[in-house]
Amino acid sequence: MTTTIAHRGFAGVNPENTVGAVRAASAAGADRVEIDVVACADGTPVVFHDAHLDDDGESRGVTDGSGAVHDLSPETVTAASVYGSGERVPTLARLCAETTVPLDIELKRPGESVCRGPLPPADRDAARERWQPFVDRVCDTLGDRDVRFSSFCEGALAAVRARDADAALAPLCRRLDVGRTLADRYDATAIHASLAAVRGGVDIDRTCNVWTLRTWREARDAVAAGADGLIADYPGLQQWLEA
Template identity: 30%
Template sequence: MTLIYGHRGARGEAPENTLVSFQACLAAGVTRCELDLHLSKDLQLIVIHDASLKRTTGRRGKVSQYTAEQLLQMDARHNTAPWPSPCPIPSLEHLFSHCAFVHWQLEVKESSKKRAAQAIQAIVELSARFAMQDKIIITSSSRTVLRAAQAGAPHLARGLVAEYAWLNPIKIALRYQCQMLVLNWELATKQRIKQAQKAGLNVSVWTVNEPALMRRLVTYGADSLITDFPGLATATLGSL
């Protein structure tokens, strides 16, 4: 059975990486999600895709230049699906408190060695406080992050996010003892999916928004699909 993950919540239906987006995902009956993490100035885990605030808030500066308290006051509705009321940037702690997902893909965007280690430590502490250790996987396209996760959180699952095929993504995932390979859909050939699974990797494919592509990836045997439209995905795959 192919599982469904909401991409940044339900990015196609509500402002991405906000509480309303994750609530929309759950309302569609999808209990798995993918999200992005940066650290605030005071080293809190903030749910936002870009290092810059410009695209989703219209504000100047970087996430790392503001405290969590400041960031949580910012409206993240710019350049996203329309929404009638303000949608604050959330912290991961806030989402853990308010959303009952059975599994979370936490994509860490920090790339420097120091910041990656700090982000991993913050995930270790927060996941322990909420007893989420078995409900999360730390994912990243950064080898620095995966290396930090190996060292600082060996008890937590890891996943490589692969967008390009110029390096062997399966080989890299295994090098960092990952349990999951998160493949760009353009890389998700039937052969690569089968090879990854044969190597012991769970294969999650992003970002899958077209019903025909959803059906094709199911026939290829993908373990899960990450989509901007969780409701569409459940309707499409439920009819197979």
């Protein structure tokens, strides 16, 4: 049975990364919900994807707020409304208190720019140390929640493994060889690969969940390639797979 993971709480039909989206995704039958977690100025983990609340730089203007999240207080960030929906940017603590579905947490910026992909040995300890305070804050918030951690950044994966030898990890990748390298290095249980990365077929000895799927045809292609799970923007993408 292919697992359905609701990307940002099925962002195609819900205001992404909000409590309302996570609840709606769970009600729609998602097995797990994927969310993004970033740090405010004081290190508080909030559930948000972009670097800025507004459309500065590469950010998309997701909220009615403005400024870089890593420069703002949690009070300012959580006052922002997501796409005018009335749903506010939640702290990770609030989302955990108000929902129960298993989570896939993508660890994003710990307040600064970070490197993606595997690092040379000389850089790994410094990268882990940059991530460790934020990862510790996230883990302290989660308690015994059913969580799997993902990231494009080796420093984030290393910090989780340093904190918890048994934590479930899933490197994010656009190339399977990159995912395999990080999965082997940190004993990850899964790899989260782009659809483009698995077009030639999945050849790994771990669970492979494929992102970000928006149509039933993409879901069909991912399953045909050997995906174990679908990280999807919409519910119901599996209904035509048997046909």
